[in-house]
Amino acid sequence: MSTKTTLLDYERSRRKRDPVADAAPLEDGYWRRKKLTEMSEREWEALCDRCSKCCVISIEDADTNELYLTDVSCKLFDTKTCGCSDYANRKQYVPDCVKLTPKNVPKLDWLPRTCAYRLVSEGKDLFWWHPLISGSEDSVHDSKASVRNKTRPEGRLKMPGLIKRITRWPTPLEKPPAKYRRRRRVRA
Numbered sequence: 001m002s003t004k005t006t007l008l009d010y011e012r013s014r015r016k017r018d019p020v021a022d023a024a025p026l027e028d029g030y031w032r033r034k035k036l037t038e039m040s041e042r043e044w045e046a047l048c049d050r051c052s053k054c055c056v057i058s059i060e061d062a063d064t065n066e067l068y069l070t071d072v073s074c075k076l077f078d079t080k081t082c083g084c085s086d087y088a089n090r091k092q093y094v095p096d097c098v099k100l101t102p103k104n105v106p107k108l109d110w111l112p113r114t115c116a117y118r119l120v121s122e123g124k125d126l127f128w129w130h131p132l133i134s135g136s137e138d139s140v141h142d143s144k145a146s147v148r149n150k151t152r153p154e155g156r157l158k159m160p161g162l163i164k165r166i167t168r169w170p171t172p173l174e175k176p177p178a179k180y181r182r183r184r185r186v187r188a
């Protein structure tokens with residue numbers, strides 16, 4: 001078995017910066033019209049819903065290629081904020097943190113099926129809880145799609161300990177709770 005630790009790169013550009021495109025406001029539904037390769041830096045960054053399932057350690061069975069998610073996070077993950085605690089210097093501490101790019105997203109089969117980058121790469125729409133749709137950064141947590149406050153750091157856990165922490169994460173809510181439905185009606 002092997003462990004995989006993941007990551008995305010919000011700030012380090014994977015392409016030449018385009019100041020005009022990056023300063024432009026986000027267009028409604030841009031992710032339905034653009035491929036990952038066509039997005040500006042700003043659009044690329046906004047695509048992440050901050051669920052942080054990619055900061056949870058997964059274990060792959062080398063015989064079956066089956067992937068198991070644990071509730072153990074990367075050592076830099078802050079479960080209360082649901083984010084990396086030292087993003088700028090993360091590579092020093094977690095060298096196997098993988099930077100997401102338009103090129104590697106289609107090949108990364110360990111990305112959660114709900115990952116916004118994976119969805120767009122597969123030609124699918126985002127789920128209701130995505131902040132770009134709900135208009136709220138809380139919806140990803142309210143939907144149960146995120147790992148906020150549900151992980152423990154890897155510490156000194158070795159493989160046998162990790163295997164004991166294999167977890168079935170809850171299926172995110174299919175439909176938005178009433179407060180998000182109300183919010184949409186007010187906007188309309």
Ligand code: SF4
Nearest residue numbers: 048049051052054115
């Ligand atoms: S949307 Fe994808 S890249 Fe962003 S935190 Fe979730 S799994 Fe990670």
Ligand code: SF4
Nearest residue numbers: 006007055074084097
């Ligand atoms: S180093 Fe940071 S971004 Fe990378 S997996 Fe760990 S917590 Fe996530």
